[in-house]
Amino acid sequence: MTDSLRAETVRLTGHGSDEIEAHLAQPLDAGRFGSVVVIHHMPGWDEGMKEITRKFAAHGYLAVCPNLYSREAPGASPDDAAAVVRALGGVPDDRLVGDVQGAARYLTSLAASNGRVATIGYCSGGRQSFLAACSLPLDAAVDCYGAFVVGTPPEGSPLKIGPIVHLTKDLSCPLLGLFGADDQYPSPQHVAELEEALKQAAKTYEFHSYEGAGHAFFATDRPSYRPEAAKDGWQRIWEFFGRYLGS
């Protein structure tokens, strides 16, 4: 296994047969690989998310990160697109599921796919990764500090989303959760409530909460970056995907 890869912008069919843009990265080695749909954070389809997508390809996975803000702000810079989507209330849940389904279908239809597919999401994408795993047949899912799986946005927030912990019974695959102990959304109490729901539903899960880390500790281009938490988190991700994606 080398770390050679190819990355490019592609278009794929998402929710409602809409064509949306996506960042695709693939290993250049011969063989068949597991697939990862990367769900971007609330600040959008930015450089950091594309770097993470390429990192998965360098580690032997087919990876794609769809631009969930394609419809509202085609061609806009990530921060402008995120501002518009924030003002409009966020990405609707049903549309998110349709876009992830389209991205998963795109990856598993590639000749190099081994047929297994996972989601990973950061920030708002963490909640959306859990939502996708409760709505679609997946092989694994990772929730990186996703808010409002448990709990609701504060009064006055324009985000039109609510808690989805009641969907836990429908979780289709093992779940890896990576959280910052200093985060408020999700707070340690929110994480504990989700863990209790997973126990009650007898689901396979693995949670890690990092002391000294808050929200967005994987984001290398932000002051919230916590190298020790991120290094351990990546190791957990490689072990988890190695177990369930067979790559």
Place this chain on the structure above:
Amino acid sequence: MCTYQTEKLALKGSGKGPAGWFSLSRATVYFDHPAHYSAEHSLNIDFLNLDDGALSRVAVELDPASARELARAILETLPAVPEH
């Protein structure tokens, strides 16, 4: 953390974005991660016209003390202006 603390307001006026001047229709004010300013959180304001799409946006990301000073300066300036 993402604070998700957001205020939305309708407003009248104009702003100058990447494509030139445009009419403003609303602003969102929130305390959250900045895209550019080097801090974990900042007071962010987006001046928008959603009818025009994402290019009609003027954005600022301020440290909290600066945001308070800006708010104070606006409120101290306005009493000298006739009500409309």
